Amino acid sequence: MPTSPERLSRFASRRQARMESLPQLTYATAGGSRAWYVADELLCVDDGRRNVERYLGRAYAARPGSGDDELLPGLRRYRAPGLDVRGAVRALHADRPVGARLVTPNHVFLSSPFNHGGPFGPPIPAAASTIKPPAGNIDPVPVTIVDTGLWRETPLPTDYLAPDGVELETETDVDNDGLLDGDVGHANFIGGVVTTHTDRVTLRVVRVLDTFGICTEDQLAAALGRLHPDTKVINLSLGGFTVDGAAPVGVQAALHQALSGADRVVVAAAGNDGNRSEPFWPAAFAGAGESWSQQVVAVAAHDGSDLCDWSNSGPWVSLVAPGQDVRSTFIDHTLFPEGWALWSGTSFAAPRVAAEIAGRIGGGVGAVAATDQLRAEVAAAGQRFGGHVGLI
8 A cells, every 4th residue: 555655755754854963973875875874983893903093093082082892792883083984994994805894884774764674654554453362382482673662552462572571662752843753663563573474482672773763883783782592583674784885894793693603593674775786784694605694584575576666685685575565563553543554664574584484493493494494495486576586
């Protein structure tokens, strides 16, 4: 169900205005799309630390607001007011082999419809549907949604929510314009997609995005560090481009820590920019050749007959799933009297795949094996959308 052009324009313009109103954020153009990052900040792995500190030297170290801190073991953030971030990254990599990235900007990841990752347009009120209660005769599969906080007033069945692991949303109007922020209920919607397609899960929610769907790379790395140790499937319906197309080192370090040696997988949205040439991170880690890349599933969206024209795509995409006019649980609000909505986006294709993986875990089949099983089944079915195999 297409929304009106006027409503979509208002929705998109508010996201753009929100991004541009945050003084610490700036952007570069990446293949026609915007790569946002934090002004005056660098992220650096330990192997590049000495070079960064030498480069910044006394000129920056003496400035008010300068400093550095450890985000994860082996990963640091440097703050240097007045720094030419892109120039610094180029200089620090000038004598290194192509692909050997030690330093990057502190990128911004979004679940904003106008920019990247999340819903393609505003949610539309929908008639209520039914989600069956959790299966009571098996151990549920722990799924973590790293996203907005969960809005408490929702038709998403509480029996699916882990009592010790749901971070709640607390605001609906962070820009004080008197309107419901565009990504309120994003996690609620994702949770509804998962539980519509499997009753064998327990959900945790780690809040990293604000209600406009914005987080910085260091915030996402920290959120991935808060995963419950039992987590088997991680849903990341967010992402963004980088200024040079290369892997963002902060998320790379966090995913290495979360996935290496673990029976755990990440399902990540491919983004909604209609970009078919630039890698969209963290989904693009599925094709990045890391030791854990097979544990990342990058999900584009189809409309039932073809790849959605607004869905990002590329050789790094793993699977395509339904993403047009998805029906799911939303929030109890005067604008949504049934508490349900229709919403479109790779944000909602990803949890469909997360549900399919979770539903195959058990009986001696772990998360990685379940993911391999799903890939094989989808490939055997032979349904293709835009050159990629996909779920119906």
